[in-house]
Each structure stands twice: as C-alpha cells, then as structure tokens.
Amino acid sequence: MSAPLISISDLHKSYGDINVLKGIDLDIARGEVVVIIGPSGSGKSTFLRCCNGLEKAQQGNIRICGQWLLKDGTELADSSLNELRRQVGMVFQSFNLFPHMSILGNVAVGPRKILNAPKDESEKQAVELLEKVGLSEKADVYPASLSGGQKQRVAIARALSMQPEVMLFDEPTSALDPELVGEVLQVMKTLAKEGMTMMVVTHEMSFARDVADTLVVMEDGKIVEAGPAQTIFSNPQHSRTKVLLQNL
Template sequence: MSPTDDSGDALAPPAPGDDRPLLHVRGLTKSFGANTVLHGVDFEVRRGEVVALIGPSGSGKTTVLRSLNGLETPEAGVLSFEGGPEIDFAKPVTKGDRLALRDRSAMVFQHHNLFPHRTVLQNVIEGPVYAHKVPKAEAIARAEALLERVGLSEKRDAYPFELSGGQQQRVGIVRALALQPSLLLFDEPTSALDSELVGEVLLVLKELAEEGWTMVIVTHELAFARQVADEVLFFDDGVILERGAPKDLFTAPKNERTRRFIDRILRPFDG
C-alpha cells in the first residue's frame, strides 16, 4: 500500500485495485450500558468511494466510525478489510486487532486533537515516525509536501494555538494522510468551526474525493454530502434506515423519516 504515485506525490491516494469492496461491515452491534446504539449495521465501501453517514445526533454514526478505527469495541458483528484484517467482535479483540485497523484507516476528529506543545510539523510526523517507524527524514519530506498541498507550508513551525480552527483541521487532515491509510474517516470535520472557516475544510475534502481517496464521512453538511458522496447512509436510532446515491436519497427519499430529516436540514425556510 503506497499513497505516492510514480512522481512521488505524497497526497496521491492508494492505487485502486479491482472492484471488490475495500471494507465489509456486517451485523455491527454496540451498547453503552443498557442503551443499544447500533442494531446490526451492514454496509461496504469500495476503493475510491466516498460514503457519507447522515442522521440525527445520537443515531450511531460516530460509533460506527470509531469502531472502524478500533476506538470502540462492538459486542457483535464482523469488520473485514480486503487483504485483512478480519475481526469478529463476538470473540475477544486483541491489541493487535486494534493496531491492524489503525494501519488501514486514519481518523480526523471534530476538535482537531493536535498536540498543543508540538509544532505543526511535529504533529504530522508523530504517527509515521513513532507508530509506523518511517525514517524521520522521509516523514518530514512527506509532511512538507502534504502541508504545501493544503496551503499550510508556511505554518510548519507554528503551534496549534497560533492557527485558526480551519487551519488546525487542515493539519488534522494532513496528519491522517501522512499515515498513508487505505481508508480516511472523518467525524463531523466542520462541526467545531465558525461558519466562515467551514468552506476551507470542505474544499480540501472535495479535492481528496476528486483525487480518489476512499472516505467515510460523518457530516451534517448535507449539501456537501450531496455533491461529493457516492453513497449516503441515513442513520436513525442505531440502524441504517435508508441508503442510496445522493441524487436519489436527497431528491426522492423513500422513507418518511428520511424525508423529514432532509427537509429540516436542507429546506428549513420552505413554505
């Protein structure tokens, strides 16, 4: 797996394989105490595909994302990447299982989660150097190329407190890309930003989609999801209530609950 093309472009996505799904999720079930937040969730993601998870708060979207990255442990279900790993959550999940998931995926959080005492460059090279044992010089070269691509090369030596929220989130995206993942996971990447900063982050995500990165995005930006996603999954109360191509799901949803949600978000002033 290498996200560099023949020209050494550090922001190029992993080369596409055949048409088999990169990721299978089957029967994912998760509870917190007496509250079941996922009820047997099934979906798949193909290489180069963008899948958007939408739905009301508390519907299970973020729990799915965290399960894909090994941050949550479901009680049941099977998660398998093409070429491995395959994890059956009905069996004990080992540290090696979690590390295998994190070798295949990288997550961008709502609130950036940058190390405040480290510079932008230090934040970006942390994972490649210490988790993936990439030589430091190589990690720095990769980080500098990525920072240049998202317009932040001049901020390499700045600390997070010196950046705007949008810049911090772009550093978070670069930090994920520097790990050379097969799958990028985004958890409401614009929800913590002021409205004027949302566009700069969405532009980066749109460019990544156009370049062929495989992504699963939890988002409340439905207009953005309609523009970039290949498939949209509408979650409600821990299940996928409806799924489909954006042109179908956003214009003619089959489920009344889906229609009400979309109308409330996209057309709040109609009528």
C-alpha cells in the same frame, strides 16, 4: 466485481442496557465516498468509531483493508489492531494536535515514531502534505496560533501522513465557526477527487450532495435508507430522510 474494501454485517453495539447500534449492514468499495447522516443520537459516530476499533462492538463482522477487525463479535488483538489503524486514518471533531510541537512536527511525528521513517523523510512528506492542505507557510508555527479551520486541516494532513487506505471523518466541521467550514470541506473534496475511500459523518448536506457516492441515513441505531446519493437527494423514500433534506 472486486471485493468491498470495507464490509460490515449485523453490527451491534450496546452500553449496558442501551442498544446504540442494532444490526448495521454496509459494503463500501475502494474509492467510494460514503456520507452518513441522521439525527443526534442515532449512532453515527459510534458506528464510525467501531470501524477502527475505538469502540468495541458486541456482535457482528467488520472486514476492512483485507483484515477482520471484528469477526463473529470477536475483535482483533491489540497488536493487530494497531497495524490496521495505520491503514484507517481518522479525523475527529476536536483537533487533538500536540501543542508543544510545531505544525511540521505534528504531521511528521507519526511516520517517525510508528513507521520508523527517517527524520528527513518524514519531514519532507509533512511539507508536501501541508502544501496539499494549503498550510505550507505555517510549518514552523505552533497550534495555538492557528484558527480552528487551520487546525483541522493540520489534523487531516497528520492522518494522511500514515498513508492510509481509508479515511474516517467524524463531524470534522461541527466545532468550527461557519466561515471556517468551507476550507476544511475543500480539502475533503480534493481527497474524494483523488480516489480516497472515505466514510464521513456530517451535518453538511451541501457537501454530501456534492461529494457522496453513497448516502446512508441512520435513525435509532439502524440504517433506514441507503443508496446512490443523487437518487436519495432527488427522491428520498424514508420520512427521516425527508426531514433531514427538507431545508436544502
């Protein structure tokens, strides 16, 4: 078998005396979709943010896309970390779009500024990505005129513009009105079908059931259950998992 695209072992993260992550172990294969669920405060988002260096863990190992992000508690130098982040796209709860740029500009700016891509090339790719997320007709408008769901789809297109090998989603629909959630999840489902390696923190259980290869359940900074998603949905073993899934 090939080596995991993402390998995490003995990951610990604290804020002062508060232990947020208490020894996380997880391997993720290329093309695998891992959905992480758990109650608020269980460490899900912190775990995800550790996987691209936005949070600095104090102990453990993270190897991602062939590089050590964290080895024996020591993190990559900032120059190498920036290189790694090009391979690890991230979509947050908030959209973080540039309000002074058109939608096309928001998607094209990364490759042009960071990868030194020519303007025409970056804009051509941006048009293709906006079409992919169903927003090609919005290329020339500005973020203020978009709905929350549209802004989040632009944020996904922007992350994809760097041609990442991995996509991390930190509760990407939690800030959206319920009627706008579906349009964002549909884009994510398409990415999953295309073979994108994905780690998704979400409360959307129907999405997890439909898309996840692996379901990870966290509580109190630990993984309490993990395995094939369909197996866990049909026969959860841990009490926390049963509570989270009981309304399905």
